Structure formats: structure tokens, C-alpha cells
Amino acid sequence: MLRSATHDASVVTVEFDTGTKARFHAIWLRDNALDPETRAPGNGQRLITIGDIPSDISVSAAEISNGDLTVTFQPEGKTVTFPADWLAEHGYDRDQNRPMGRTAPDITTWGRGIDAPSADWDEVHANPSAKRGWLAAVAEYGFAKLTGGPTEPESLLKVADLFGYVRETNYGPYFEVRTEVNPTNLAYTGLGLQAHTDNPYRDPVPTLQILYCLENSAEGGDSIVVDGFRAAEKLHEQNPEGFALLAGYPARFEYKGSDGICLRSRRPMIELSPDGELVGIRFNNRSSAPFVDVPFDQMEAYYAAYRQLGEIIDDPAMGVSFKLEPGESFIVDNTRVLHARLGYSGAGSRWLQGCYADKDGLLSTLAAMEMSQPEAAE
Known part of the structure; x- marks a missing residue:
């Protein structure tokens, strides 16, 4: 009033x-x-x-x-x-001088020790409250698991159907992560992968990624997720000048591994909104192209900050790990949360399918559910 x-x-x-x-x-x-x-x-x-x-x-x-x-x-x-x-x-008559590198008030950053947000397949399909809680966890924490799902191929497409649409790329509507131990082809190896965001060479990047497990009888191969926003916060605390360099100059990313495909982007590793809010992380050593937009007298400091950010991301205290069982999946905000995989060996197989979707669909579905059932959202 x-x-x-x-x-x-x-x-x-x-x-x-x-x-x-x-x-x-x-x-x-x-x-x-x-x-x-x-x-x-x-x-x-x-x-x-x-x-x-x-x-x-x-x-x-x-x-x-x-x-x-x-x-x-x-x-x-x-x-x-x-x-x-x-x-x-909608008032705007307030102090607008807010700190650079801050996160939005509805985001919670995290490290090792957090219980991975999780929901049950049948529950989210049958119970709007369970579905809303799962979507809200992705919005707040940047990732969430889904357990108890079917083990038929393409089940991951039903995950995307819960909130939006699959974003098709040159990899198709979805891609196979099918790696067998003792393979006949070195493309199917059990090597580990450093924590990374996917497809930083796209503009815009896919904002959500879904990985769905169909088989996982191999030893090891645990999935790891790292909060890139928390890593950026740590860098800002430890080295504000380095943080400013990674946010202030664009990195370059490139992919040209397939005939007829040459994807390139020019975006900062740490992306801020014009008023200083942290809105994105791009980190993928395999897809980095030569950095040519950093002034000569800043390049060594830029690389030192890049190394420091990598060390923070690689710190075991930053990661949450879990092993997906058949019928389990997880979704990550690809503008924020990095994912990794431990190497694995021994007898067995590991088969995941992955796809991309867009965060605007998830946030729209969540907002619409909260507007239609505000008392349940409290």
C-alpha cells in the first residue's frame, strides 16, 4: 500500500x-x-x-x-x-553501485560436500511439485540429477521435454558417449577429462547439457561437476587483477574437427553483465584457440590468471562426484557448471547419451509453474 x-x-x-x-x-x-x-x-x-x-x-x-x-x-x-x-x-531509485563479479541473489555457489540435488523420474513426471523442485535446483545450483528412469536409448529426449526443446547441433539432436574398455578403436578410450564447459566455440553456447546413462558396468568413470561461478569467486578473492583480465579480454575458441564444420567464438572466459554480475564461464582447454586480443604487456599476467583459475577448478575440494547408474541422468547449466569424467579401466562398458537444450525454456517453465501455484513455491 x-x-x-x-x-x-x-x-x-x-x-x-x-x-x-x-x-x-x-x-x-x-x-x-x-x-x-x-x-x-x-x-x-x-x-x-x-x-x-x-x-x-x-x-x-x-x-x-x-x-x-x-x-x-x-x-x-x-x-x-x-x-x-x-x-x-519495479523500483529503481536505489544504490546501483553493486560489486563487480557478484552472483545473482537467487544463485547459490558450492563446492565439495554439497548433496547433489536429485529427483525421481516418476515423481517429476507425475507430481508438479517434484518437477518444480527439480527445475528450481537447476536454476539455483546449476545442476541436478534425475534417477529411476528407463534405460531405452533416446530417453534423454524425454528429460528435455519436461521443460523445453532439444537444441540440435552439428552433432545431431543427441550424441553418443559410448566407450568400451579394451577397445578396438582408440576413439573409444577410458581416459579422464578435465572439468570443462561444452562447446565454447559456439555463439551462443548451448546453455544446458543433459547426460543420460544407459550402461555403466566399468570401474571408475565417475562424473564430476564443478561450480564455475564459485571458481570465479575464489579467483576474484585471491587475484582481483587477474579476474579483471579474464573478464576484460576475450578468449578465442575453435572447433574444426569435421568436414564442413568450422566453429569459432570470441568471448571472455569470465563473462560479466554491463553492471558487473557474473553471467557466464567458458573453460575448455581442448577448444582454446590462440589468444590474440590481449595486449602484449598484459599477456603474461593473463596467462597467470588463466593458470590460477585452472588450478582452482582442478582442486578436489571444488568438485562433486557421483557415478551414474543405468537410468540416471544429470543436467548442467553449461554457462556455469563445468563437468569432468574420471578415467576408468577393467571389464565392462560405459554408454551415455548427451544432448543440449536451452536455459530460457527451463526458466520459463519454472516461472510459469511458480506463478500458477505460488503457495507451493514458497
């Missing part, structure tokens, strides 16, 4: 019943008006352009009506009501 409102031609100042005050510009209020001539009923899309708003827009009246704000704009003579809770949610 609002307690009071004052205004001049260009600014409206409101006081909430909590005693908090907030200011809103006339142009901002008019652009975000909630009336049906400004916003389409139903989908909420804006029906006007910035050019439709008079350049001399001003406020001629602002008053409280049933706890909400009613504003009249000139020269249009248009009156619009703004709910108090909507104004509180």
Missing part, C-alpha cells in the same frame, strides 16, 4: 506504508503504463513505441487511490493507475 504521493512535472515521489520512499520519472511511468492501450491484455506486450510517447511528457496529477498510484500525463490527458506492489517490485 502507498501512504502518499507528491510530484513535479518530471518526477513522482511515493511513500509506501513501510516508510520507504521511491521516485519515478514521468517518461518511465508513461512507457510502463499498464492500461490496455499501452499493453496488450493477455500477453502484456507493449503496443506503443518510444516515438509514440510525446517528447514533452509530464505529470499533471499524482494521487493515492485505494492504496495505489494514479497518474495523469500531459499533453495526452491520459490517466493510468499503478498498483503499489507493482511499483515496489
